[in-house]
Amino acid sequence: MICCLNPDCPNPLNPNGKKFCQSCGTPLVSLLRNRFRVIRVLSDEGGFGRTYLSEDIDKLNERCVVKQLAPKFQGTWSQKKAMELFAQEAQRLQELGEHPQIPTLLAYFEQDGCLYLVQQFVNGDNLLKELQQRKKPYNSREIQSILLDLLPVLKFIHDRNVIHRDIKPENIIRHKNDGRLSLIDFGSSKQFTAKVQNKSGTSIGSHGYSPLEQIRDGKAFAASDLFGLGATCFHLLTGTSPFQLWMECGYAWVSNWRQYLRTPLNAELDLVIDKLLKKDIQQRYQSVDEVLKDLMQKQPLALPPARNSTATIPLTKASKLPKIYGLLRTVILVSAFVMLFGFSESWYKHFRQIQTSLSSRLIQNSPRTNNPLVSPAPKITFGRVSLVNSLQGHENSVLSITISPDGKTIASSGDDGKIKLWNLATGKQISSFNTYSGQVNVVIISPNGKTLVTGNDDSSIKIWNLATGRQIRTLTGHSDSVHTLAISPDSQTLISGSDDNTIKIWDLATGEQIKTLTGHTFWVRSVAISPDGVILASGSFDKTIKIWNLAKGYSIRTLAGNSQTITNVAISPDGKTLASGSRDRTIRLWNITTGRQIRTFVGHENTVTSLAFSADGQILASGSRDRTIKLWNIATGEEILTLPAHTNTVTSVAFTPDSKTLVSSSDDNTIKIWRLFD
Structure with missing residues (x-):
């Protein structure tokens, strides 16, 4: 057209x-x-x-x-x-x-x-549309997450003497893949100079969201944007439009904004929203740093997302470490402090170079490599990696892929609402069928190879006969989008995670809902089942990982300490190790039995979106918004190689059962097949 x-x-x-x-x-x-x-x-x-x-x-x-x-x-x-x-x-x-x-x-x-x-193009919905679709206001935890995501963006533009002047829900878009918020529409923005400060100008902004000094006098300051952010949070918390209130009573609503709340806020958030909404600019927050200081008084680990985000290394007893660990620890702690106050992109790159150099020296000087009584971890290398096929057929982003247990078939799903089956060896499309449920967020094949299951944006789950492509049944029960699925090794139990913050357990054969697991306070975007079918792991945008007893349906422990949302979890083939990916650009390995963190992989330049263990458990593949795939040596933590895989976000990665082929999907509408040669 x-x-x-x-x-x-x-x-x-x-x-x-x-x-x-x-x-x-x-x-x-x-x-x-x-x-x-x-x-x-x-x-x-x-x-x-x-x-x-x-x-x-x-x-x-x-x-x-x-x-x-x-x-x-x-x-x-x-x-x-x-x-x-x-x-x-x-x-x-x-x-x-x-x-x-x-x-x-x-x-x-x-x-x-x-x-x-x-x-x-930012692929996602703005917060006004998101509010309308969810049909309920946001809670305190969600608003704090929004603030921690947006405040560093405002700091970035304010540090460059730019005032946005039109902060409102319509100008904030949440990316569909990882939930990151983007600020758009800089048509009203203005360079902040002494001339602007002392001269009245044209009134620009949106009534209700823009403060008095901007609407009446045409003046805009950093504090003006912060009022817009406060009005945005008020709208999301109450479902009440500041524009409508402004039409009815001007700025009188900001003095009694609490009366519109359905439930009280925690003390920290109440203080922050109240000060953001002060009518008098002198009483309002003057800078992002002031807001962050109040918002994070009791949550020092909840660092806001920023371009300078770097990984933290798990603390270990100093008495058992070589001296170089002290220097690295100092650098990491300094970087965490700097993240909060936002240094430049060039500083971040320089820091990453220092960190990489120190990490290499640690590996060379670690007890494992110097102690002759300890066997060195195996080194994994590839003679060459070959891109053997690039599959095109989806009209838009390919959101999920899975490989059949016999390694012969790829199933894919996308935001075009279609499921496609491909011959892995030839790359030819076998069949295509439509879910008629809008975007298909995730697709999975049962371990017995008989059933295909999809999780959909309309909150439904659909079960299909893989051989015939015929739909068997539709499962309903979630109240929001389903983004993650897992099937037990015996192909009898289905697990689903949703943006309604819950995990549901289903009987795959009958479609009966067995149990609902609650505990996460934000979207559940990833679930994984251990090879013995006993343990369930879940990752959430509430920055936690939960380990569950699958049979009895109770939480064993919560793995916390992540500074950003958890985007993906995967369990190793031997069931001993959990891998987690995060928006902080790191991958962490955990001991499932003890809950202790084993190591952190650092290397991606943007959010880690997908993880997959090879069948032999030696390699971990990771995909990212930085458009690359990285392969990691599980035993040593070394990065084996980087594949400049796609021209847009890598949405999913999967190994074939023989660990010799890797398949990836992307927002660039393609599926790529990679052959790994030892």
Whole structure:
């Protein structure tokens, strides 16, 4: 389809091959600037243009967003102001797009009398839509998580003397894969200078979310953005729109905002929200650091996500360690402190170089390598790694893959609502069927190879006959999206984890719900069952891992101490080791029996999204938002190799039963098959 770029066209989609729009007669443009293919309209900008979902053909059809400025009233003050803000937004994205939670500017140009701004596409829903879909307000823990995610982003832009001026739920998007929040729409942002501070300007912002000094005087400060953040949190906590309250009573609502709460907040969050919402700017927080100080008084380990996030190394008794450990420990502690106050990207890279160097020296000088009585851990190398196939067939992101127990079939699912089966040896598609349930977050095949199960965004679970592709039944019981599944080794029990914060245990044969496990306080995004079927592990966005007795359904222990959300868990083939991946870019190994942390793998430059053990238990594969796959030596903790695997986030990785082939999927719409040679 070709999308018409006339902002007034009532039906802009046209069949391929057409030269003129069938609806309005406007000449059609197949590629903007010979690079960007416009797919469909995302939003209308009220007569000034439209925003389109597009593809960047120079980046293997990677999704992007094209914003169009086509004001109707040429030469007017409105047109001049719109052009000024549009150019300003491009400039801000150019300056700020290096941050992973701010869209990157890809291009800015004029064509056929219109201005175009092209930016990175953030795949997810904004917080207003998320609030509407969940049909219930957010709780205190969720709001604290949102604050800890967004405050470092605001600090980043404020440190560069930029004020956003339009903080509200619509301008905050949660990425579908890892839950990270992105701040968008810098069209209202302004460079903060002495001139701006002392001069009244044009009122820009959203009523109810923007503070008095911004709406009345046209002045904006860091504290102004913090008011917008407070109003956003209020909206999410209560379900009540600050805009509606502003229409009814102006700013009077900020003095009695607590009356709209359904349940009281904890003391720390109550204090923070109250001070964020002060009408008088002098009584309000003046900086992000002040907010963080109050928010984190009783949770020093809950460091906010930032571009400078680094891993922590488990503390060990100093008397048993070589002296170099003391130096490394000092560097790590200093880095944790710096994370809180946000240093630059270059400092972070320099620190990582120091950390890598020290880690290498530790390995060389550790007791294992120097003690002749201790057998050295086996070194794993690959003569070569070959990309043997790249499978294309999904229209959008491939969210999950699984391999059949005989190693012959790949099953995949995506946000196009389709499940596809592939011949692993030939790469040919065997079959495709539609769940009619919207996005399919996860797909899994039972150990006996007879059943395929999917977890869906509409909160349902569907069970299929793998051989025939016929749907057997649909399981309902969760109240939010199902993102993770596991099946017991005897193929009798199904485990599901959901964004309703619960884990459910099902009889796979009958579909009967056996039990619901509660304990997590945020989304459950990963579950894994031990090879003997006794232990269940779960990872959550509440930053904890829980170990459960599967048969009796009770929690054995909670593994805490993670500074960020847990995105994935996997259990080794011998059932002794648990691996966890996190948004802090690290992978941790745990002793399942004792709950003690064994070691930490550091190397990814962004969120770890997926983990898989090889069948022989020697190798751990990890996928990441940094678009790479890394292979790790479990025994030594060494990184064996890095595969620059995809052009977008790696969503899933899986080994074949013989450990010789690795399969990966990605937001770049592809599945890749890698052959590992010893």
